[in-house]
Amino acid sequence: MNTQTLPPKPKVSIWKKIKRALIVLIIIAIYVWTFVGIEIEWDRALERISRNFGVVIPKLLSPDWSQLGKVSASMLETIFIAFAGTFMAAILALPLGFLAAQNMSGSKFIAGIGKWILSAIRAFPNLILAILFVVAVGVNAFAGVLAIAIGSIGMLGKLYSEVVESIDMKIVEAMEATGANKIQILFYGYLPQIIPEFLSYAIYRFEIDIRASSILGLVGAGGIGTMILFAANNREWNEMGLILLAIIIVVTVIDFFSARIRRKIV
Amino acid sequence: MIEFKNVGLVYPNGTEGLKNINVKINDGEFVVIVGLSGAGKSTFIRSINRLVTPTSGTLLVDNEDILQYRGKKLRELRTKIGMIFQNYNLVKRSNVLKNVLAGRLGHTGTLRSIFGMYKKEDIALAYESLKRVNIADKIYNRADELSGGQQQRVSIARVLTQKPSYILADEPVASLDPPTSHQVMTYLKKINKEDNITTIVNLHFIDMAMEYADRIIGMRAGEIVFDGPASEVNEKTFEQIYGRTIREDDLRGEAEKVEQP
Amino acid sequence: MNNHDHRSAQVKTPSIYPTKTKAQITIIFFIVIGFYLYSMVKTQQEMVGGFNNAISNMWNVMLKFFPPNLEVIGAVWPPMATTIQMAIIATTIATILTIPLALLSAQNITTSKPLYYTTRTILNILRTIPDLVLAVIFVGLFGIGVLPGILALIVFSLGILAKLISETIEAVDMNPLEAMRASGANSIQMIAYGLVPQVLPQFTSFVLYVLELNIRASVVLGLVGAGGIGLILDQQLGFYNYPNAMTIILVIFVVVLTIEYISNKIREALI
Numbered sequence: 132m133n134t135q136t137l138p139p140k141p142k143v144s145i146w147k148k149i150k151r152a153l154i155v156l157i158i159i160a161i162y163v164w165t166f167v168g169i170e171i172e173w174d175r176a177l178e179r180i181s182r183n184f185g186v187v188i189p190k191l192l193s194p195d196w197s198q199l200g201k202v203s204a205s206m207l208e209t210i211f212i213a214f215a216g217t218f219m220a221a222i223l224a225l226p227l228g229f230l231a232a233q234n235m236s237g238s239k240f241i242a243g244i245g246k247w248i249l250s251a252i253r254a255f256p257n258l259i260l261a262i263l264f265v266v267a268v269g270v271n272a273f274a275g276v277l278a279i280a281i282g283s284i285g286m287l288g289k290l291y292s293e294v295v296e297s298i299d300m301k302i303v304e305a306m307e308a309t310g311a312n313k314i315q316i317l318f319y320g321y322l323p324q325i326i327p328e329f330l331s332y333a334i335y336r337f338e339i340d341i342r343a344s345s346i347l348g349l350v351g352a353g354g355i356g357t358m359i360l361f362a363a364n365n366r367e368w369n370e371m372g373l374i375l376l377a378i379i380i381v382v383t384v385i386d387f388f389s390a391r392i393r394r395k396i397v
Numbered sequence: 398m399i400e401f402k403n404v405g406l407v408y409p410n411g412t413e414g415l416k417n418i419n420v421k422i423n424d425g426e427f428v429v430i431v432g433l434s435g436a437g438k439s440t441f442i443r444s445i446n447r448l449v450t451p452t453s454g455t456l457l458v459d460n461e462d463i464l465q466y467r468g469k470k471l472r473e474l475r476t477k478i479g480m481i482f483q484n485y486n487l488v489k490r491s492n493v494l495k496n497v498l499a500g501r502l503g504h505t506g507t508l509r510s511i512f513g514m515y516k517k518e519d520i521a522l523a524y525e526s527l528k529r530v531n532i533a534d535k536i537y538n539r540a541d542e543l544s545g546g547q548q549q550r551v552s553i554a555r556v557l558t559q560k561p562s563y564i565l566a567d568e569p570v571a572s573l574d575p576p577t578s579h580q581v582m583t584y585l586k587k588i589n590k591e592d593n594i595t596t597i598v599n600l601h602f603i604d605m606a607m608e609y610a611d612r613i614i615g616m617r618a619g620e621i622v623f624d625g626p627a628s629e630v631n632e633k634t635f636e637q638i639y640g641r642t643i644r645e646d647d648l649r650g651e652a653e654k655v656e657q658p
Numbered sequence: 659m660n661n662h663d664h665r666s667a668q669v670k671t672p673s674i675y676p677t678k679t680k681a682q683i684t685i686i687f688f689i690v691i692g693f694y695l696y697s698m699v700k701t702q703q704e705m706v707g708g709f710n711n712a713i714s715n716m717w718n719v720m721l722k723f724f725p726p727n728l729e730v731i732g733a734v735w736p737p738m739a740t741t742i743q744m745a746i747i748a749t750t751i752a753t754i755l756t757i758p759l760a761l762l763s764a765q766n767i768t769t770s771k772p773l774y775y776t777t778r779t780i781l782n783i784l785r786t787i788p789d790l791v792l793a794v795i796f797v798g799l800f801g802i803g804v805l806p807g808i809l810a811l812i813v814f815s816l817g818i819l820a821k822l823i824s825e826t827i828e829a830v831d832m833n834p835l836e837a838m839r840a841s842g843a844n845s846i847q848m849i850a851y852g853l854v855p856q857v858l859p860q861f862t863s864f865v866l867y868v869l870e871l872n873i874r875a876s877v878v879l880g881l882v883g884a885g886g887i888g889l890i891l892d893q894q895l896g897f898y899n900y901p902n903a904m905t906i907i908l909v910i911f912v913v914v915l916t917i918e919y920i921s922n923k924i925r926e927a928l929i
């Protein structure tokens with residue numbers, strides 16, 4: 132067999148090459164910056180872990196069942212916080228979702244503002260919101276509800292607006308053609324198309340909010356996080372073990388049912 | 398040479414894929430297997446490179462029983478048997494050259510292949526193979542940019558790059574239109590004659606089988622019910638294989654012959 | 659809510675839904691509302707002063723945060739940088755660790771059922787634990803510092819990333835892998851040649867997504883002593899130094915938005 136040379140590779144434009152080289156350089160620079168900049172105190176950390184490992188891990192794995200009552204009550208409060216917060220967000224996100232949907236607000240500008248508000252809300256980590264609300268309404272679970280509610284509006288509003296933008300306008304037009312008024316169109320044209328997906332997203336957000344609300348207590352916003360804070364400060368690792376177990380079980384159960392309900396709805 | 402001796406295959410769910418198969422396929426033959434859907438054609442062909450493993454009997458390839466092969470030995474067996482699939486089985490997002498080079502994987506070290514460091518000869522061989530099936534101009538195209546017939550030609554090139562002694566083709570033209578089907582069969586036949594590669598092809602269409610095969614094996618319910626030269630096939634053998642008379646959809650149909658490469 | 663309106667609007671016309679469905683929906687609707695009201699009451703129990711008080715209170719507090727004290731930006735940047743660095747390191751390590759885990763928890767690659775279910779279960783459990791809880795535990799183990807923060811982020815993102823990627827792997831076209839097996843390739847070669855090209859774009863996109871998540875998460879890790887900007891935010895709030903805290907919050911806000919913007923751009927370019 133005669134060894135033939137390959138045909139030339141298709142030309143890559145010089146700009147593309149420069150762009151690629153630039154991206155590689157930037158990535159390298161970021162990593163250099165990262166590893167030069169970070170200061171990890173290995174000695175101290177290793178000394179600690181060698182001392183703590185044998186103590187903390189076994190305790191974590193043998194939960195302190197005497198705290199079951201307290202932990203359950205706390206976990207229940209966490210569920211309340213998440214539920215109330217998600218519910219509020221699911222309602223409050225409606226106007227924002229419609230506002231941010233281009234086919235509803237009718238103007239690119241208004242939709243743009245709506246989208247901007249929503250992504251601004253999303254940029255605030257839940258816990259930061261919780262801190263603000265704790266300052267505002269005091270150290271209690273309601274601060275947590277507000278934090279969850281505001282935090283969820285950002286995501287739900289965005290998802291809602293995407294659903295609304297995907298509405299089949301043909302059905303709406305057909306109804307307009309039959310002389311239906313705006314309210315009728317809303318009830319018969321829009322809502323049947325969007326309600327299942329709205330609900331499904333709200334339930335999905337509830338899954339996320341259960342996780343979120345279980346740490347709110349770390350900044351004083353109620354729920355099981357309060358117990359986590361105490362257990363950690365007092366180094367009550369047996370109690371922490373039980374808390375951990377409670378979170379794992381509750382989250383797993385809620386994820387399971389949420390997934391089933393969502394599959395049924397959509 | 399491939400020799401089936403009392404070969405049987407029972408799938409884990411109890412289905413009998415092959416029942417007591419005894420057949421010998423000589424070097425350089427172009428054999429076409431025909432039969433109804435579910436007759437066991439794929440099972441037969443896939444036993445030869447051990448994509449499925451017969452549960453009884455002996456299966457000799459080049460006079461060695463391959464049913465005991467495992468690990469490295471099995472991979473070595475597979476490197477000398479090329480396979481062509483109904484759905485071409487290319488990596489759609491990779492370009493044609495990369496797909497064709499995949500035929501050399503069995504001959505290339507793991508590290509070398511992970512970093513894509515193929516030997517110069519391998520790349521030359523891949524290019525040569527592409528030229529043999531007239532698709533060298535697409536060498537840097539992504540596989541999903543090609544038509545079905547072109548993709549099947551790339552997959553033939555992949556097999557050629559493997560430098561096999563045997564080629565197995567499981568319904569290579571089932572997803573193609575008649576002219577393209579004839580084109581692909583013509584390439585397979587040409588390679589069989591030029592390189593003296595034993596070729597076994599599964600086909601649904603009896604007329605195509607008769608046109609290209611040296612020898613036809615008819616299967617029905619896991620058994621061989623006909624084995625003989627294409628010239629011996631007639632209405633009666635057909636009924637033997639299919640259990641009914643010939644129908645329009647058993648025929649692929651004649652197409653004006655496409656360019657002879 | 660809408661559900662309810664929807665139903666009542668239909669009363670005028672002959673119903674298109676069976677009565678049973680309607681009854682079910684009504685019951686579920688009232689249960690949900692009831693549970694909501696109960697939750698609201700429960701969570702507001704310890705609140706002193708009632709709701710109206712809260713709103714005016716909130717307004718007063720908000721005013722205290724403004725104007726932000728921008729002079730401290732210089733001092734805010736180093737811990738912010740640490741935060742980003744923690745997220746980058748954690749994402750990198752999690753990405754590497756994800757590869758074997760994602761393969762093990764993909765049913766089409768891992769044919770051993772016990773292995774598959776074990777990996778799946780571990781990953782599922784990991785995903786239920788909130789990032790900050792992991793941070794608390796790691797701080798308990800390693801003491802205060804960035805290391806426990808990084809470890810918490812690794813474990814947290816591992817669960818998410820491995821799940822997303824194993825789902826991508828399960829959706830892959832297995833045909834080319836079969837072709838490679840038939841030509842004598844070994845498993846590693848099959849993965850490198852048949853699998854990697856198919857999952858790479860999604861993989862990169864998910865890694866960027868997890869980087870975003872990690873940046874968000876690392877911002878608050880400091881609250882429990884796991885390094886980064888959260889620590890000084892906690893301090894400033896503790897000193898009731900709200901204008902400084904507001905500056906920190908603004909910096910976080912800008913950084914999170916910037917990272918999100920950049921990674922969105924990269925993702926668009928990829929797909």
Ligand SMILES: Nc1ncnc2c1ncn2[C@@H]1O[C@H](COP(=O)(O)OP(=O)(O)OP(=O)(O)O)[C@@H](O)[C@H]1O
Pocket residue numbers: 408409410412413414432433434435436437438439440441
């Ligand atoms: N993996 C499997 N597990 C169980 N049974 C199988 C399996 N693969 C094939 N079979 C069964 O074995 C028999 C032969 O199948 P095979 O695929 O070999 O037929 P075929 O002749 O290739 O059919 P077709 O023309 O449809 O491709 C069929 O009854 C089929 O249902």
Ligand SMILES: [Mg+2]
Pocket residue numbers: 438439440567568
């Ligand atoms: Mg078949």
